Amino acid sequence: MSSKIASPKLRSAAWRISFWASLAFAFGTMLVFIFLQEFVEQDIQRRSDAWLSGEVEVLGNVAERTPKDRLYGRVVGEVAELAGREVPNKLPSENDANDSVFFLQRGSNDSLQLWVGAGSGTDTLAAILRIKLIPDQPTDVRVKGFAVPFRVACIRVDDGSRIYLGLSERDELRVLRNLRIRFLLWWLLIVFFGFAIVFLTTRRMLSHVRRITEAASQIGHSDLNTRVPTTKRNDEVAQLALTLNRMLDRIESSMHQLHTITDSLAHDLRSPLTAIRGKLEMSLSASSHGEQAEPIVCALEELDRLTEFLNQSLDVAEAKADALRLTRTQIELDELLRVMTDLYEPSMADKGLQIRLYNADRVTIQADAALIHRMIANLFDNELKHLPAACTVSIRLQAEEESVSIVFEDNGPGFSTEVMPLLFESRVKGKESNGHGLGLAFIDAVARAHGGTAAASNRPKGGAQVTVTLPRVSGVTSVSPIGMVHAAH
Amino acid sequence: MRLLLVEDELDIQDFLRRSLEEAGYQVEAASDGKTAQRLAIDGAFDILIVDLGLPDQDGISLILRLRQLGVRAPVLILSARRSVDDRVRGLEQGGDDYLTKPFALAELLARLRNLLKRNNPPGNEATRLRVLDLELDLLRREASRSGQMLQLTPQEFVLLEYFCRNAGRVVTRSMILDQVWGMRIQPETNVVDVHIYRLRGKVDSIGQQPLIRTLRGVGYVLKDR
Numbered sequence: 001m002s003s004k005i006a007s008p009k010l011r012s013a014a015w016r017i018s019f020w021a022s023l024a025f026a027f028g029t030m031l032v033f034i035f036l037q038e039f040v041e042q043d044i045q046r047r048s049d050a051w052l053s054g055e056v057e058v059l060g061n062v063a064e065r066t067p068k069d070r071l072y073g074r075v076v077g078e079v080a081e082l083a084g085r086e087v088p089n090k091l092p093s094e095n096d097a098n099d100s101v102f103f104l105q106r107g108s109n110d111s112l113q114l115w116v117g118a119g120s121g122t123d124t125l126a127a128i129l130r131i132k133l134i135p136d137q138p139t140d141v142r143v144k145g146f147a148v149p150f151r152v153a154c155i156r157v158d159d160g161s162r163i164y165l166g167l168s169e170r171d172e173l174r175v176l177r178n179l180r181i182r183f184l185l186w187w188l189l190i191v192f193f194g195f196a197i198v199f200l201t202t203r204r205m206l207s208h209v210r211r212i213t214e215a216a217s218q219i220g221h222s223d224l225n226t227r228v229p230t231t232k233r234n235d236e237v238a239q240l241a242l243t244l245n246r247m248l249d250r251i252e253s254s255m256h257q258l259h260t261i262t263d264s265l266a267h268d269l270r271s272p273l274t275a276i277r278g279k280l281e282m283s284l285s286a287s288s289h290g291e292q293a294e295p296i297v298c299a300l301e302e303l304d305r306l307t308e309f310l311n312q313s314l315d316v317a318e319a320k321a322d323a324l325r326l327t328r329t330q331i332e333l334d335e336l337l338r339v340m341t342d343l344y345e346p347s348m349a350d351k352g353l354q355i356r357l358y359n360a361d362r363v364t365i366q367a368d369a370a371l372i373h374r375m376i377a378n379l380f381d382n383e384l385k386h387l388p389a390a391c392t393v394s395i396r397l398q399a400e401e402e403s404v405s406i407v408f409e410d411n412g413p414g415f416s417t418e419v420m421p422l423l424f425e426s427r428v429k430g431k432e433s434n435g436h437g438l439g440l441a442f443i444d445a446v447a448r449a450h451g452g453t454a455a456a457s458n459r460p461k462g463g464a465q466v467t468v469t470l471p472r473v474s475g476v477t478s479v480s481p482i483g484m485v486h487a488a489h
Numbered sequence: 490m491r492l493l494l495v496e497d498e499l500d501i502q503d504f505l506r507r508s509l510e511e512a513g514y515q516v517e518a519a520s521d522g523k524t525a526q527r528l529a530i531d532g533a534f535d536i537l538i539v540d541l542g543l544p545d546q547d548g549i550s551l552i553l554r555l556r557q558l559g560v561r562a563p564v565l566i567l568s569a570r571r572s573v574d575d576r577v578r579g580l581e582q583g584g585d586d587y588l589t590k591p592f593a594l595a596e597l598l599a600r601l602r603n604l605l606k607r608n609n610p611p612g613n614e615a616t617r618l619r620v621l622d623l624e625l626d627l628l629r630r631e632a633s634r635s636g637q638m639l640q641l642t643p644q645e646f647v648l649l650e651y652f653c654r655n656a657g658r659v660v661t662r663s664m665i666l667d668q669v670w671g672m673r674i675q676p677e678t679n680v681v682d683v684h685i686y687r688l689r690g691k692v693d694s695i696g697q698q699p700l701i702r703t704l705r706g707v708g709y710v711l712k713d714r
Contacts, residue, residue: 275501276591277593279504281707296706303591307675346680374675
């Protein structure tokens with residue numbers, strides 16, 4: 001009941017749900033982007049390759065047609081430079097020198113015939129010579145001094161020389177890098193927002209579930225007036241709340257019926273008992289001397305026993321159905337045990353029993369005084385009735401942070417093994433017992449009604465032990481007004 | 490003392506009326522709330538006995554209504570319900586008392602006396618109690634019989650004081666438990682009797698006239714004559 005939800009925000013399933021949802025979303029979008037990027041990269045490559053092939057062919061034609069005089073270099077060079085200005089995907093370079101394109105003519109003896117581009121061109125020629133370039137098939141060439149490789153197309157000219165046109169992949173890579181950076185930023189933003197949205201919605205939904213859980217856990221023993229919160233929406237959570245409330249309605253009505261039955265049963269039995277008792281007492285005072293008094297006295301005693309039995313039976317029955325009604329007040333348990341010990345000590349001594357109350361500090365609980373008094377009296381009665389002479393009863397009060405235990409131990413014969421598993425059932429008693437067998441059932445009933453437990457066992461050294469554990473504060477703070485509500489019924 | 494008895498069970502009403510009249514009360518009886526209300530307003534009663542389960546209304550509502558109408562007399566509530574609910578507790582704090590059925594007549598009479606005493610407190614409380622040759626000094630917590638000091642435990646002194654205050658009247662075991670030990674329990678064992686035997690052993694020593702008498706089936710009485 002009181003399983004506290006420690007720091008509910010951290011334990012909430014909303015974190016888990018939004019984490020996995022965002023992870024799946026992030027992974028999926030990343031995959032899509034990788035495909036897209038691949039596609040874009042190939043497309044850019046294809047375009048620049050087409051441009052290179054076209055231009056190198058034009059340059060090849062120009063080189064072939066241009067007469068090999070002293071103007072040859074200038075003509076071809078200018079054409080190459082013009083071509084270089086129409087580079088696809090071109091981005092403005094920091095310096096004026098066009099270092100993204102080069103034109104190179106290699107003579108048949110592998111010498112540098114013509115060079116248009118940044119630098120001297122010898123490094124480029126060396127790089128080209130290292131790789132075997134196939135005409136009409138642009139290839140990547142790494143040139144010393146340049147971080148980015150060149151895409152180089154080549155064509156053979158009739159005079160045995162070769163013309164190379166190179167295009168730096170710098171711009172292409174820059175485009176792709178920009179694309180990636182932008183994507184990454186947007187991706188992070190979207191994933192974050194997605195996470196936030198999923199988290200907020202699930203938390204909202206789950207917080208409603210949590211409110212239902214909290215409300216339902218507070219509707220504990222005998223408090224059936226509260227209902228779990230509902231919303232106007234008609235989703236699954238709202239349905240859950242409605243179903244729970246309908247269930248509580250049914251439980252409450254059967255509980256109410258049980259109270260009505262036990263109350264009217266008690267009433268119907270008590271009224272004639274009162275009348276009988278009164279008449280017996282009157283006839284007793286009329287014949288206070290003589291022998292006819294004896295049966296009247298016996299009848300009175302029997303009647304009182306019957307009344308107590310009736311009370312306890314009904315209490316046990318109600319407690320078994322978790323329907324015992326409590327009126328909680330502050331009780332000083334240590335003081336109560338001292339008073340009870342004083343009360344029972346002479347009777348115990350008469351039977352040759354020793355009683356030992358281990359001193360306890362001040363312990364208070366919120367509980368129903370009448371029930372707790374009767375429960376402790378029952379614990380004492382139990383020892384008094386069942387222990388043979390010369391035994392010792394030890395009573396201890398153990399206070400823990402959240403609960404209090406009352407422990408009764410003796411060094412008598414203990415519980416017989418045949419009744420052991422049924423100790424807390426009504427009407428279970430040992431063969432020699434002359435009680436009506438409600439004692440332990442009643443103790444259990446009172447403990448349960450207060451949200452506590454009762455346990456009975458045989459000690460390893462011999463003797464019986466009964467422990468009643470009660471919560472210090474009623475687990476539910478809203479318990480105290482129950483009495484009022486019942487009274488209003 | 491004029492007493493209004495509100496009880497719908499005629500059997501109970503009958504024997505209560507007879508016992509109360511025997512005890513010296515002038516009793517008028519009502520079987521339902523309406524009659525009770527009329528009688529309570531017309532006649533000036535010193536005390537009321539009201540059963541909670543009336544045919545026409547709830548006993549508590551009747552008491553609250555009578556209070557509104559200016560009836561100030563204390564009320565002894567009779568309840569056949571098992572649990573004492575908060576409204577009864579509230580009335581108890583307001584100066585009334587309750588008794589669950591079935592009850593011993595002696596207890597009913599004792600509670601009536603208490604209620605009347607509570608509402609008419611004596612000027613100053615006596616510091617000494619005297620019953621025949623038994624004398625109690627309430628300030629020094631000492632008891633003596635025929636001038637001879639009795640060696641009593643504090644608990645026994647409280648018990649004897651209770652007897653002395655009710656000298657000549659019957660006290661039941663549950664009254665003793667309630668008044669001396671402060672709990673309304675019904676032990677299955679003879680715990681109270683053992684206390685009385687011990688007290689009697691000290692008060693009624695050999696050769697003296699026994700003061701504490703057992704009335705079997707009813708309780709005990711401290712002789713005052």
